Amino acid sequence: MPGWKLSNSDRANPGPSGAFVLLGTVVRPHGIRGELKICPHTEQPDSICRYRRVFLAADVDGEMIECADIRARVSGRMIILSLPGCDDRDRAERFVGWRLWLPVSDLPSAKADEVYLHSLMNKRARTVDGRELGTVRELLGGGQERLVIRDGDREYLVPAVRAFIASVGETEVVLDLPPGLLEMNS
Structure with a gap:
């Protein structure tokens, strides 16, 4: 029977160009050092912590910004994300409402008894x-x-x-x- 590791909660599509999966949404800054608090849209929020490269977009059809060398950690039901160059609260404020995307090609392969929900689209x-x-x-x-x-x-x-x-x-x-x-x- 199929299962899934990651679910895509975006209401519109599987990513701005169809080659991405939604990981979460920036809800607010975290602290004064430029960290972002992310509301995860995955079944396993801690999976976000394993990625070192993600993309941010202000809206579904918007231009994407590649963010490499990121750091993430779990905090309760949320994810705290550190981006290189985002080192104060004012910069972090600019990202509130932005969506966090991962290239589908960066997802680990699903096991034989698993399926990613975005693949049902x-x-x-x-x-x-x-x-x-x-x-x-x-x-x-x-x-x-x-x-x-x-x-x-x-x-x-x-x-x-x-x-x-x-x-x-x-x-x-x-x-x-x-x-x-x-x-x-x-």
């Missing part, structure tokens, strides 16, 4: 009994990751949990959903 979705649902268009966060599946005017919100994902292929995801879920979340 743009796949056709159907149920185990053959019902065609549409295409996975978005991932919504907010505590429980949800797949947004659209087909024309129809839209379904499906919790992105292991128990509901029967299989993932190159172009398709097969869902094993409890009775009534689609009607309740359409």
